[in-house]
Amino acid sequence: MGLHRILLAFIVAALPATAQEVTFLPHDDARAAIGRLLFYDPILSGNRNISCGTCHHHDTFSADALSLGIGEGGAGIGAKRNAGQGDDAIRKRVPRHAPALWNVGAVEFTHFFHDGRVSRSDSYGNGWDSPAEEWLPPGLPNLLAVQAIFPLVAQFEMAGNPRENEVAGAVHDRMDYAWPILAKRVRTIPAYGAMFVDAFDDVYEAADVTIAHVGVALADFMNVEWRSLDAPWDAWVAGDADALTPAQDRGRSLFFGGAGCSTCHSGPLLTDHGFHAIGLPPFGPGRTRRFDPMPRDVGRMSETDDLNDAYRFRTPSLRNVALTAPYGHNGAYPTLEGIVRHHLDPAGSLASWTREDAALPDAPWLAAIDFVIQDDEREMARVAGKLDIAPVPLTDGDVADLVAFLHALTGGDSRYGRLGRPDRVPSGLPVDR
The missing domain is CATH 1.10.760.10 (Cytochrome c-like domain)
Structure with a gap:
């Protein structure tokens, strides 16, 4: 072995763990397939006009290319997104940059959001510290699933403004009042209801679908879609x-x-x-x-x-x-x-x-x-x-x-995701392109 390779071996031995040692949360492919559709379905927003994928789009590599996000009321994706017009125009910019989602399914993540407001904790008796405190819905098995349901009830991201829709009105009273409304929207779409019955052992009929099932599906999709360790x-x-x-x-x-x-x-x-x-x-x-x-x-x-x-x-x-x-x-x-x-x-x-x-x-x-x-x-x-x-x-x-x-930290084919953006979603609402 040459001197260069001896030195390389020494340096590598001194470096942190390799990519092969990253452990990801368990996931289910059928649930991830549901999550892919929900990720791009505006049905999860108060006014049915924005999806998770709007600000975490495949075309912008899971981010949105803006300094501060343009949430509910805007139009377009990435750098071409605008602030909307007339009564639908945004009332406030999203206060922070939309983070990229690469490898968020890794178990080593202990906090989510820029301020870490979702984390593991026994403070509220449910295993998690979150803005919902003791009102966090039961049945969320991991931190990524917990994180996934909060943008849905954020006023300027996806929920909308009070008096505009029933979701925003419920959030204004207490955020956990809004999640059952969103879950009902999803499960009453026949295609979604059937997929949840097939993918979840505890869902015997569409009426059993809760926001926790929605959160798990979204988390499983983000877990498998945004893995990139091939740079x-x-x-x-x-x-x-x-x-x-x-x-x-x-x-x-x-x-x-x-x-x-x-x-x-x-x-x-x-x-x-x-x-x-x-x-x-x-x-x-x-x-x-x-x-x-x-x-x-x-x-x-x-x-x-x-x-x-x-x-x-x-x-x-x-x-x-x-x-x-x-x-x-x-x-x-x-x-x-x-x-x-x-x-x-x-x-x-x-x-x-x-x-x-x-x-x-x-x-x-x-x-x-x-x-x-x-x-x-x-x-x-x-x-x-x-x-x-x-x-x-x-x-x-x-x-x-x-x-x-x-x-040199840019992945190869992984940068494009695995399942990609769907062409259409079960709600029939338009998919951001």
């Missing part, structure tokens, strides 16, 4: 010394060495599943709490009420990151180079960021809110003052090499 990086870790280009290999050395990226982006999915404050430029409506006097987003602290968690957000997995721009919990940076440079100089990048970097579909009626937080000196100072990462001096060539390495 050039995986080949290199497996021993193929030629899998990375010279620039990617230099970037790899920086990523796991002097640049310090692997401090947080570690393991086979390139995430520590933790929460960190990196000083991303704030904008948009914010994910406000009832008492917030401004459109701010304090991240993890909004869930824990711990000041130590202020402005900390969940570390994203970097799998297929080159396909899912823009970057950051609010999509503040349109390019990989931009987000890399921010990590290398967070305070400087926060100060020099420009509003033109935000990918926000035009909505003049929201213009007064979009960047108002940027003019609040105290809030901007709080964001700048809470940083968990320190500056790292690198050359332009180093940055280019890091970006090249991030491209």
Whole structure:
């Protein structure tokens, strides 16, 4: 064995677990097939005009290409999505960037959403900590299934506004009142009812279908559809010394060495599943709490009420990151180079960021809110003052090499999913294309 391959073997031995060691939740193919249809069926939205796939579309590699999502009331997909017109126009942007769904079925995920508001916990006696607290429906077997039912009852994502439909009205009273309405919509469509009877042992007739069954189907689909562990990086870790280009290999050395990226982006999915404050430029409506006097987003602290968690957000997995721009919990940076440079100089990048970097579909009626937080000196100072990462001096060539390495995390055929987008769904409603 040559010296190069000896050194390669040594380095690989020192790296985190390989992709082959990623364990995924159990799933059922028949349930995943139902979930594929439901994922793209607007029947799960209050006004029957948006689906999960609208913001997590195959054409945009499970994300939506926008900084802040355009939910219920918008039209189109990806960068071409608009904010709607007239009475149907959106009333608020979704406060955060739609995260990509790659490998979300891995058992190592302990939290979902940018602030981790869905997690494992015994706080409410049901095994989960979620916005539904003790009212979470029973029968949800895993964290992904729990996560799957919450966008359905989010006002500006899929539920719609109070007085527009029965789902939004129920959410306004208490979110768990809405889930039975959605489950009934699904099970009363004969094709869905028959599929659930065939796929679930505890569903003897369509009337037995609950939101938990819907959540399991959605979770099983996301689990099998968005797996991607066949990148050039995986080949290199497996021993193929030629899998990375010279620039990617230099970037790899920086990523796991002097640049310090692997401090947080570690393991086979390139995430520590933790929460960190990196000083991303704030904008948009914010994910406000009832008492917030401004459109701010304090991240993890909004869930824990711990000041130590202020402005900390969940570390994203970097799998297929080159396909899912823009970057950051609010999509503040349109390019990989931009987000890399921010990590290398967070305070400087926060100060020099420009509003033109935000990918926000035009909505003049929201213009007064979009960047108002940027003019609040105290809030901007709080964001700048809470940083968990320190500056790292690198050359332009180093940055280019890091970006090249991030491209080496792009999967092969897996990037397109396995089952793909359906042409039609049982409700007969239009599928986003």
